Amino acid sequence: MKTLEVLAVLVIVAIMSLAANLVGAKIPVQDALPGMAVLIAICIAGVLCAKHIPVRIPSVAYIVTLACILTYPGFPGAATISAWVKKVNFLALTTPILAYAGIALGKDLDMLKKTGWRIVVVSFVVFIGTYVGSAVIAQVVLKMIGEI
Amino acid sequence: MVDGIRNWKNHILVLILVIGAEYIGIHSFKVGIGTIVLLPMLYALAAGALLGPKFLKLVKQKDMVEAGSLIGVTLMLLMARYGTLVGPNLPMILKTSPALILQEFGNLGTVLIGIPVAVFLGLKREAIGAAHSVAREPNVALIGDIYGLDGAEGQGVMGVYICGTVFGTIFYGLMATVTAALGIFHPLALGMASGVGSASMMTASVGSLSAAYPQLADKIQALGAASNMLSGLDGIYMSLWMALPMSEWLYRTCYRMKYGQLPDRPVYKEVRS
Numbered sequence: 001m002k003t004l005e006v007l008a009v010l011v012i013v014a015i016m017s018l019a020a021n022l023v024g025a026k027i028p029v030q031d032a033l034p035g036m037a038v039l040i041a042i043c044i045a046g047v048l049c050a051k052h053i054p055v056r057i058p059s060v061a062y063i064v065t066l067a068c069i070l071t072y073p074g075f076p077g078a079a080t081i082s083a084w085v086k087k088v089n090f091l092a093l094t095t096p097i098l099a100y101a102g103i104a105l106g107k108d109l110d111m112l113k114k115t116g117w118r119i120v121v122v123s124f125v126v127f128i129g130t131y132v133g134s135a136v137i138a139q140v141v142l143k144m145i146g147e148i
Numbered sequence: 149m150v151d152g153i154r155n156w157k158n159h160i161l162v163l164i165l166v167i168g169a170e171y172i173g174i175h176s177f178k179v180g181i182g183t184i185v186l187l188p189m190l191y192a193l194a195a196g197a198l199l200g201p202k203f204l205k206l207v208k209q210k211d212m213v214e215a216g217s218l219i220g221v222t223l224m225l226l227m228a229r230y231g232t233l234v235g236p237n238l239p240m241i242l243k244t245s246p247a248l249i250l251q252e253f254g255n256l257g258t259v260l261i262g263i264p265v266a267v268f269l270g271l272k273r274e275a276i277g278a279a280h281s282v283a284r285e286p287n288v289a290l291i292g293d294i295y296g297l298d299g300a301e302g303q304g305v306m307g308v309y310i311c312g313t314v315f316g317t318i319f320y321g322l323m324a325t326v327t328a329a330l331g332i333f334h335p336l337a338l339g340m341a342s343g344v345g346s347a348s349m350m351t352a353s354v355g356s357l358s359a360a361y362p363q364l365a366d367k368i369q370a371l372g373a374a375s376n377m378l379s380g381l382d383g384i385y386m387s388l389w390m391a392l393p394m395s396e397w398l399y400r401t402c403y404r405m406k407y408g409q410l411p412d413r414p415v416y417k418e419v420r421s
Contacts, residue, residue, distance in 0.1 A: 061229045130254070139333050
């Protein structure tokens, strides 16, 4: 996966997201442009980190971490970056992704029919597991430190 | 991936899907005490799936494979945006109590219950993607990066992601009501548990709890929001370093119990060159 190819895909998706941002969230393209440029830069930086830092950490982890640091209050320019990226609606970024996923899904529809209901059951089990797991630990720790 | 980039037919179709879906906009329906939310991304997904050879015949096998090859990279922009949601709240998160931090490990409860159930139901490698986490955006991106989203693990995580998006709010709203009614857990513990890494699920759960305990509403909301931020921050590392290795191990163990033999070795995406 060459960095230049990644950049090409990012630019294509950015254009789609700007369109979604305009139609759905009603934010003009020129307002969202600086934020989008920052997001693309963060992604490329994350990809380069994953490529050149010898520890085996996926690029998405670097990307989340970098974005987090850049918007940490007190980091130089954090307020500006936060204000820029706020003009890029979170949901507008999801629509193009799921459109590509939808097209790709076409080839797995038969498979999906077979696993479909099972995934729904597993989803509900997963939701319950997370919730109850966290509640048990929170309950015990809160009791121990005397909060409740 | 080069073929995927050069496939202009796909890009134009996606642009049409995106604009159409965004034009329809967000619709939510009140069902009982919860809400079912339909987002543009769901219309785009459904319409995209209908373009295939089975229905509208607008895209061929080749187009579908090429669209799939791009999904991993398309998720990166979303992840960058996600990080910018967490960053500004970091000081607040870092100040919060040890209870808040420790209950994050409760998210591993998904693995302990989810993997055995998934394997028992007959899922194979889909189980890893489906049950390693609550499958919000960072987890989808991570599975995409490690196994690829067009494989079995990818289908698992996407399945739960979609389920969570459609039914998540109503499910969490109901679950909070039921667990609160049971009276086993203190409302503040349930408030903390509400933060699973999705703002809408957290809001639904915290909303139900606040209605049940109006005198504690402020505290419940603050803890829910803080825990949600924390999940957003640690979620990806929790999955990478704890939940995924645990899932792989539990999957092997459950698989051997059910089928009497070890599963095939996992296939990782080729190491980035």
